[in-house]
Amino acid sequence: MIEVKSLSKRFGSKLAVDDVSFKVGRGEVLGFLGPNGAGKSTTMRMVTGFLPPSAGSVTIDGIDVIAQPIAAKKRIGYLPESAPLYADMSVSSFLAFIAELRGMSGRENAAAVDRALDICFLDPVRNQSIDTLSKGYRHRTCLAQSILHDPDVLILDEPTDGLDPNQKQEVRNLIRRMGEEKAIIFSTHILEEVEAACTRAIIIDQGKVVADGSPAELKAKSKLAGVITVRINGLAGSGIRAALAALAGVSEVKESATGELSFYGQVVPRKADTGLSEAIFNLCKDKNLVLEELRVEEGRLDDVFREITIADTKLAKSA
C-alpha cells in the first residue's frame, strides 16, 4: 500500500534522508527506529506529502503523492511529531473541523467524531478547550484526528510520546488492532513498543536504512542472541564451570556470581541453535545437579540498536 522508492531529502548541504526505500502492505505495522536526527520524521513528512522530496517517489495505493496529492492525502491519517492543534478550539469542535476537511458532514461527521473520541478515551474532555488540556490528552486529541476518517494508511510520528503507561499500552493495542487491516508506519524511541506492536522494523541512521526485518530477525543480530544463562546448584562452583566448558560447541563460559556450591553465569555457544541447552540439561541430570535456571537469550533489540547505530556514528567520525 505504501511504496517508497529511493527517497532523499536535502536541507541545504545536509542530506537528511538518503536513498530510503521500503514497502508496507496491508496488515503490516512498520516500526521506525533510529537515533535523534536520523531522518525518521523527515521521511514521514515526505510520505504524507507535507515535504516535497529532493529525489525519489512515494506512492499510496498506487497513487503518487507528488502528482496527485489530494487523492493520496485522502487515504492517509497522519499524527505529526509535535501533535499540533488549534489551541483555541474545544476537542470536539476541533475534531469536527478536521472531519469536515476530510469531507464528512452532518450525521456522518458527528458519528466519526464520537467514534474517535471513544477510541482515544477523550470523552471526559470533549468540550474542554484544547489549550487547557494536559500534554497526554493533547497528544491523544491529535491521534484521534488521524483516525477520524478510518484511513487505510496511518503514519504516526511517536504516537506514545507523553502518554502515561496505561495509555501507552492502550495505544500499542490500538495500533496492533488497526494494523490487521491497515498499513501503518510509526516511529518510536521505545524499543519494547516495536516488539509489542510491529510486524516489521526499520532502523534508520543518518538518513540511511541500516537494518530492516521482523523484530525477531533484528534481535537475532544481537551478540547476546543464543547465549544461555544458567544457574546450577550442587557442586563446587569451579567444578560446574569446568564441566560446562567441556561440553561440545561451547565457545566461552562467563561466570557472573560464584557461590560455594553453585554456578550462575552464561554459556556462549559457537553457533546458535546447536542443542547446547539440552546438553546442559543432560549434564545436570547425569551429575545430579540442581538446575535452577536455564534460559536461551533471544537477543535484545536495544543491543542491536546500539551496535548498529554506534558503529555507524564512529565510522562517520573517523572518516
Next chain:
Amino acid sequence: MRNIWIVFKRELKEQFNSMLAYVFIVIFVLLSMALTFWFRNFFDPNAQDASLEFTYFMWPAWLLMFLAPAVGMRLWSEEYRTGTIELLLTMPVAAWHAIVGKFFAGLAVIGVAIACSFPIVITVAYLGDPDNGTIWGGYIATFCYAAACLAITCAVSAFTRSVVACLIVSVTLCFMLLLIAVPPVQDYFTDVFGGGVSEAISSFSMFSHYNEMKRGVVSFPNLVFYVSLVSFCLFLTSVGIRAKRS
C-alpha cells in the same frame, strides 16, 4: 468551494474567540470617529461637507495601514509557529483553498469593522443632505483598500513564523505604498523624475486608487488594480508556503 468555506469558518471563529476581532473593531470604530470629530470640525457649519469625503473617509486609509496587518499577521505565521500547518497541508485540501479561506476570514473582520462605522453616516443623513454616491464610494474604497493591506500582510505572514516580524514588515510595506501617493512625495518625484514617472509610481499605490474611488468614482481600472494586487499577493502567499516547506 466547500473547503474554502470550512477554512473560512474556522478562521473567523478563531478571530472572534481570541477577542482579537472585537479589539480590532472597537479600536477601528473609535479611532476613526475620534479622528473625524477632532480634526475636521464635523459639526462646523462652514465646512459644508456633508458627503464625508474629506472628513470621515480621510482617516480609514491611515488607520487600516496599521490595523489590517494586525488582523492578518497571524494568518500564516501562527500556523508555522504552532505547527498546525503540518495538519492543514496534509488534509485533502488544495493550498489555495486554505489561502483564500483564511484571507476572506480576515477580510470579514475588517468588513464588520467598516460597517460598524455606520453611525457616522446616519448622523450625516440626519444633519444634512449627504451625497449618497460619495458615501457608497467611500465605503467601497475603504473596503478595497483594506483588502489590499490585508493581502500584503497575508503574503508577508507566509514567509515568517514570527508574528511580530510580520506585523512590522507589513505595516512598513503598507506605509510605503501609501506614502508614494501622498502629494508632497508625489511632488518630489515629479521634480526628480518628471510628471510621467511620478504618476506611474503613484498608480502602484492603493492610496491614489483609494482617493479616486472615495470621490464616488468607482471605475473599472480601480477595481482591476485591487483585484490584481490581491491576486498577486495571494499567489505570493502560496509561493511563501511552498518555500517554507522545502
